[in-house]
Amino acid sequence: MSAKEALYDLRKTHGLTQDDMAEKVCVTRQAVSRWENGETIPNVDTLKTISKEFNVTIDSILGQSQERVCQSCAMPLTKLEEHGTSEDGDLSTEYCSHCYSDGEFTNERTMDEMIETNLRFLSEWNKGQSTNYSEDEAREILKVHLATLKRWKDK
Ligand SMILES: [Zn+2]
Numbered sequence: 592m593s594a595k596e597a598l599y600d601l602r603k604t605h606g607l608t609q610d611d612m613a614e615k616v617c618v619t620r621q622a623v624s625r626w627e628n629g630e631t632i633p634n635v636d637t638l639k640t641i642s643k644e645f646n647v648t649i650d651s652i653l654g655q656s657q658e659r660v661c662q663s664c665a666m667p668l669t670k671l672e673e674h675g676t677s678e679d680g681d682l683s684t685e686y687c688s689h690c691y692s693d694g695e696f697t698n699e700r701t702m703d704e705m706i707e708t709n710l711r712f713l714s715e716w717n718k719g720q721s722t723n724y725s726e727d728e729a730r731e732i733l734k735v736h737l738a739t740l741k742r743w744k745d746k
Contacts, residue, residue: 592654594684595629601645601652602627616640622679631681635671661687662741663696664705665733685741702743706733 592600602612602623609627613620616637625631633641638649659668661675662685668674674682675691683691690697700708709716713729716722724732737743 593629594632594653595627597652597654598626601647605645615644619679622681625681629684631677632684634681637681659684661690663690664709665736665740702737705737706730709733
């Protein structure tokens, strides 16, 4: 189950409207709606509040939503602190903290510039995946891979 499904289920199980839910965990109704649309996930403070109010673990709320990569730079989003923030202070489900903050990209870049930035981490990348790509090979792979991500797909 993903975070959006878990949060929706939790609300429905308790027979709450989005307004009730928002009031219970001290956020706006729009924030609840964004969670359930999968646009954001609650920030750490809100996750703690939800966990306490509903007597559920934070892991059970987050579910599988962690198995994602940043839709700008392709970094895996494995920890909460790696997620970027939306304008209401919740966490982006799509972008990492380096690429996205307060609802905006932290940098104006082209995809080619992003690829060159990523290539600076080539040795870590090779180590992490037990590969041994040359810079040229990695550049070709990144060109194909980044073009599938949301930020670059329609460019
Ligand atoms: Zn990123």
